[in-house]
Amino acid sequence: MDELEKMLLMQIADLHRVPDGAYNLRKNGESEGRRSTPHIRIEPRQDGHSGVDIFISSQTRGESVHIPVVITQSDYRETVYNDFYVEEGADVLIIAGCGIHNCGTQTAEHSGVHTFHVGKNARVKYVEKHYASGDGNGEKVMNPQTDIVLEEGARLEMETTQIKGVDSTVRTTNAALAAGAELVIREKIYTHGKQYAKTNFSVSLNGDGAGADVVSRSVAAGTSLQQLDLHIDGNTRCHGHSECDAIIMDDARVTAVPALAANCVDAELIHEAAIGKIAGDQLLKLMTLGLTEQEAEEQIIKGFLS
Amino acid sequence: MLELKNISYVAEEDGEKKRILDDVSLSVGDRFVAITGPNGGGKSTLAKIVAGILRPTQGRVYFDGEDITDLSVTERARRGISYAFQQPVRFKGITVKDLISLASGKRISVGEACAYLSEVGLCARDYIDREVNASLSGGELKRIEIATVLARGTRLSVFDEPEAGIDLWSFQNLISVFEKTYSKTQGSILIISHQERILNIADTIVVIAGGKVTKTGPREEVLPGLLSGRVCAALQG
Numbered sequence: 001m002d003e004l005e006k007m008l009l010m011q012i013a014d015l016h017r018v019p020d021g022a023y024n025l026r027k028n029g030e031s032e033g034r035r036s037t038p039h040i041r042i043e044p045r046q047d048g049h050s051g052v053d054i055f056i057s058s059q060t061r062g063e064s065v066h067i068p069v070v071i072t073q074s075d076y077r078e079t080v081y082n083d084f085y086v087e088e089g090a091d092v093l094i095i096a097g098c099g100i101h102n103c104g105t106q107t108a109e110h111s112g113v114h115t116f117h118v119g120k121n122a123r124v125k126y127v128e129k130h131y132a133s134g135d136g137n138g139e140k141v142m143n144p145q146t147d148i149v150l151e152e153g154a155r156l157e158m159e160t161t162q163i164k165g166v167d168s169t170v171r172t173t174n175a176a177l178a179a180g181a182e183l184v185i186r187e188k189i190y191t192h193g194k195q196y197a198k199t200n201f202s203v204s205l206n207g208d209g210a211g212a213d214v215v216s217r218s219v220a221a222g223t224s225l226q227q228l229d230l231h232i233d234g235n236t237r238c239h240g241h242s243e244c245d246a247i248i249m250d251d252a253r254v255t256a257v258p259a260l261a262a263n264c265v266d267a268e269l270i271h272e273a274a275i276g277k278i279a280g281d282q283l284l285k286l287m288t289l290g291l292t293e294q295e296a297e298e299q300i301i302k303g304f305l306s
Numbered sequence: 307m308l309e310l311k312n313i314s315y316v317a318e319e320d321g322e323k324k325r326i327l328d329d330v331s332l333s334v335g336d337r338f339v340a341i342t343g344p345n346g347g348g349k350s351t352l353a354k355i356v357a358g359i360l361r362p363t364q365g366r367v368y369f370d371g372e373d374i375t376d377l378s379v380t381e382r383a384r385r386g387i388s389y390a391f392q393q394p395v396r397f398k399g400i401t402v403k404d405l406i407s408l409a410s411g412k413r414i415s416v417g418e419a420c421a422y423l424s425e426v427g428l429c430a431r432d433y434i435d436r437e438v439n440a441s442l443s444g445g446e447l448k449r450i451e452i453a454t455v456l457a458r459g460t461r462l463s464v465f466d467e468p469e470a471g472i473d474l475w476s477f478q479n480l481i482s483v484f485e486k487t488y489s490k491t492q493g494s495i496l497i498i499s500h501q502e503r504i505l506n507i508a509d510t511i512v513v514i515a516g517g518k519v520t521k522t523g524p525r526e527e528v529l530p531g532l533l534s535g536r537v538c539a540a541l542q543g
Contacts, residue, residue, distance in 0.1 A: 217398075245398065284359055285395040289409045289454065290383040299408065303399035303437075 001032070005070050008099030011131040011163065013068045019095075023066040024052050026080065028073050040065055040092070051081035051113075054094075058087035058119070066095045069112065074104020074138045079111040088119035088151075094126045098142055100166075102134040109141035116146070118181075121153040128158075132165035139167040146173040150181035152207065157184040162197065164190060172200045177238075179207030187216040188305045191224035191252070202231045205238035205267070215243040219301050220252035231259045234267025244273040247304060249297075307494050308334040308356065308462055313365035315351050315517075326351045327362070328517040334462070334494050338484065340508035340525075341498045342532070348517045349498045350392060353466045356496070357389035358382040369462070386493070388458045392466035394451040397438045402450055405438055409454035422453040425486060427479040444471040452483060461493035469501045481507055505529055 022040035132140035260269040286296035315327040420430030426449040511528040513521040
């Protein structure tokens, strides 16, 4: 692996080297390395699509799976399907993410479709980061799709972050929750330049006592455009909370469209939203500590997206 | 150390000009200087003019002999002026430790940050990693605000109504915080306050009412008049 690929891996997965535990590293459409463990089995798909099937046994406790994707070619597009089968009672950390470095003039695009089948009472923490770099004119495009099915009592916590450099993205997450299941989503997005980011969250609370907490925090700078569509269906006794918090700067634009559908009298659904520029008194406070206005702005954004 | 010469400040509200400060001159060199007076008299405006948040319409501000009237908030902070907000600012994502580190101007250890929090009566380990956001009460935010000024340790510290939102227990603590700040910085502490107990520790008391300095002098001379006179009723308001 060269220095550039190592840098991308650091950005998306904090990896300096081959990770401990199970992993599948994909580079420019090829498998760069794969390891299964006694509890976590990674196999190529049998349906003709690119990607892997990952089987996480019910004995898994506190283990991790890394499945980073690195692209360093220009004029390259791929759609990859990864399916996770998490057995009843498993407890696992899944770290995914995509780093693109595109120095060329043609588009580099990765569409990752991740499907989670999470068994009863299983616990999943899913972390995905998206990062792109490259000084060519070629666009860096990422379209992650995440489909989640949580069985009774299952819990999935998803941290999804787009750090920098992605020119265009449509991020789609769909989830269906059975009784007592819990979904927590924390999205963080920073867009700059002429970038475009669209996020679609759609959560169906189908089982008695299911709960979802979906929070999106974003900063839009330059002339970038962000759109957030956030939909929670409460189909039974359940609780759902969604929140959209965005800072706009320069000539950026942010549109947030929340939708709550209470289809049952015992569904409790809440949405909160705030979009605005950095508050003047926040800048002033940090300036009274000796920071310049620009340093104050950087600190506020860093904290907001931390 | 700090000198205000002929400061006037005119604000525009709903198209009408309102004179908030009118030809105020003041010299701050003592350990504790308290500015008091009725609400709406111009005290907070004066504090903001010292910090550079507001620019005077007329008059000059001098700090250690230098004319700082045209300097920015940042430049004044770097020269040694600290300012504790009357209404502390909330930040999503910035932790108490982040804020105290920024205030001290360097990366500080958890132990150092905790020491500042302990001084303002907060049990440090409960707060150090918390965000300075709406989950903290007004009193907690106020104490964290004071801790940021302690962490800066500059030659001049300005506190705008530090007692607001502080309960009785920590009120005693607050006074000892001022004393400790002085023993550390050997500078001046300018406190805007209505509280008799704070006025009681002042070396100098300045009364501002209707945008003007109506009285100034050593505590022994000014305070008895405030407590017995008509001004007292206004101070309580």
